[in-house]
Amino acid sequence: MVRRAVVKGVGHYLPDRVVPNAEFEKTLDTTDEWIKARSGIESRHFAAPDQTTSDLATQAAKAALDMAGMDGNDIDAIVLATSTADLTFPSAATMVQHAIGNTKGYAFDVQAVCAGFVYALSNANALILSGQADRVLVIGAETFSRIMDWTDRSTCVLFGDGAGAIILEAQEGDGTSADRGILSTDLNSDGRYKDLLYVDGGVSTQNTGMLRMVGKEVFRHAVEKLAQTAHTALDKVGLGPDDVSWVVPHQANIRIIQSTAKKLGVEMDRVVVTVQNHGNTSAASIPLALSVGVARGQIKTGDLIVTEAIGGGLAWGAVVVRW
Template sequence: MTASPIPGTRPSLGITALGTYAPPRRVTNADFEARIDTNAEWIESRTGIRERRFAAPDEYTSDVGVGAVRDLLARDPDALLEVDAVICATVSPDALMPSTAALIAMQVGLTGAAAFDLSTACSGFVYGLSVAQGLILAGTARRGLVVGAEALSKIVDQDDRNTAILFGDGGGAAVVGPVPQGYGFQHFVLGADGAGGSSLYLRCAAPRLPGGFEMGETVGMNGREVFKFAVRVLGDSGNEVLAKTGLSSADVDWLVPHQANIRIIEAACERVGMPLSKTVVNLGRYGNTSSATVPLALREALDDGRIRDGQQLLLVAFGGGLSWAASTMKWWGGAPSLVARAEREAVGV
């Protein structure tokens, strides 16, 4: 096991535990045929989605987030030790206040930890990883819990063919903390362009955006504009973060993209120079779960053995804002308790 970093040097930080949750209710493409002008084959051919999960009537985003944390704890009961910051990335919070992060923290035994929500839509989980890293490096937190959780079925117009067929519910939870040297996060690229806000939005207090764009009451999307933006920004941000890390696409073992649309993923792969065979795709079973797509895809690839210890990963995502996020990281397959043990052994304790 690699020894602890030399005092005064930047510690290596990464994901030390990861859990996910998807509500049990499956909604297939065929379920939309009786209600809106579409058919199952049309949906799958244009999006790659076959089914998605919907939360129960009395199940909301905090419940989904807690489900992901409980899965994390089932995999590593000690995963939350020393966690003193909780970040929830979501666009479907239970309430604007209290934060969904605080509600999750309360239910998983982290009352008293710093807790706040982060709103960058589908790029939120990768944003959250970067924020957690920053809090730890600043000395504000020892470990962070980053939750990407959504109950999008509650805020999407289920009679709108443009959006209803795309979105599902789900959650992922990751602990960010020390990992052995040479592993963990390498670089992040984050960005946003509010001028594109009218292409993907959800109204809150204001009826219109700056410039006078009138918003509807549910999620609104200009699919053509979002597609063009997504393909460009996923490729550009992925290439930018690879350059910052000193890597090329040939050095990447797995690309883990936001799961929005199979055509977007295919086009983004081409721009980054990654084959689809080295790209984690589980869109067909979950649809677009916004901030939960990256952890859901990452956990699935870990469980089936595709992603292994020491492999080079590239995470890319885009979302409302319009926002984008990318990260390079070298996966470490240990657990927080093993890091603590390595640290003790390094100093002879």
Template sequence: MYARIIGTGRYLPEKVLTNKDLEQLVDTSDQWITERTGIRQRHVAAEGQTTCDLAEQAARQAMEDAGLKPGDIDLLLVGTTTPDLVFPSTACLLQHRMGMAECGAFDINAACSGFIYALSVADQYIRNGTARNVLVVGAETLTRMLDWNDRSTCVLFGDGAGAAVLTADENPGILSTHIHANGGYSDLLKVDVGVSRGFRAEARGGVSVSMKGNEVFKVAVNTLGRIVDETLAANNLEKEDLDWLIPHQANLRIIKATARKLKMSMDQVVVTVDRHGNTSAASVPMALDEALRSGAIKRGDKLLLEAFGGGFTWGAALVAY
């Protein structure tokens, strides 16, 4: 039994923040941002708009695409590092809004790898027969924890949500998933605020992302190269057997490095980073939905989804669409 993707959706907040806009906020330039990241604009959640609000829009779109009703869902997973509350989980809040009965619902925090991690969990539940239909969402409001005076980070991130509905099917779907982590790199990319450490964000100047960009870049490129090899080997496939690469949209240079590793043309790579920025756990499902709705991806195509994020965490999923 396979977990097959039967519906996808995405949602981006209305407000768009361009590189030109950022030039008015911080000492940077459109050219500097574009050359180093490939990002030209990003979306920013409105005042009062939460991660659950974004997730709901993407989830409803995915459910409509799948042709399922709320009562058909057996499990709801939300990958996010920016939950509405410490608890209840954003998944529980979303479950209530969607009118789903009492299916299992929980968040997964694996930073930018959150959707891949959640996809892997969903795949296991379906393969072992515990669930038949699973709704997987990646949603973030990362702009809420940016230091707008730090030009090394504030230019990178955006808000958004993507969703996918998986169902049990005898026809091929998710062929394999692979997830890893190494907490030894935690100081390279983090948000240095936590409940159990006994301090509040206000006392430390607010919540903000800190990142040592060059070091993160080097580890990301090498790590993603390894997981590509691992995924292909696990499925007895060669690089040329892949039809599409759907990567985490963090940095265009990282995306191009992974494509070179796979010897894939950029025409076979889904790229949204220029318009969305880094939306963390939301980036892969949004890119997947965009490619599907454009008609670029066809049934039977083999897709490699991959991501790398704080933790460090990283993961990949090979999908026969």
């Protein structure tokens, strides 16, 4: 028997304000058709001025706890993936910890930009496999609307705000690929590509900064690296594309999603797609898509799921989990 990190609950939260593509036509040289053709995005959600990343994360966490039939103190650890935390410190995770009434566990943030949730899920899995936690709340939450350059039509139309959460619990498995829970992870990064996707400010530069991206280069790296990391994660447990029930990718751009699926050898009818309604929510996009996929009735117990993401760093990775 082996220890596995099994999914017990999932949830998400989206801010009330929905921003359709047409809203950008008022201030930018762009159109709804232009945005949809290049990204697949039709609308996205923006947080209210008084909403922070931890607020969004808390709502998603509560939804996941409700599905799992748990309360805050049933959780041993909280791992929150975000690049847009409320404050320089403390972590947004500790704010969620307080908001859900958890007084016995520990909480920390993970920052790997759009790959953040994959990194957080891998860390949570390691905490469970090592016996440092029995139940881990893993969250991806972002307010990317706060770091947009509203004059840059190539980036500001792509991103949105939101949060998703998943609860993992230690259970015993047989040690085969038929087990429920996380079966494998694959993490990568290469700092040589920092200038392809970054924010041009930060604490030590005394400047908040705005998001900058070399879109064509990011696209090229994304398709190659996402297919590679998904294949690697599947290979680790002796599985292949034909075994996959659903690919739940980072929701950055429909063309990246389609090209990656083709390179991976998975038809689009086995890919959960939410980018049209949410835009790119960075670290929140995979848990959001997982939660929506469950709510739609797509993802069911026993399904084999592959998640993969790439973000600034460049950082990328994949996780294979049996639901």
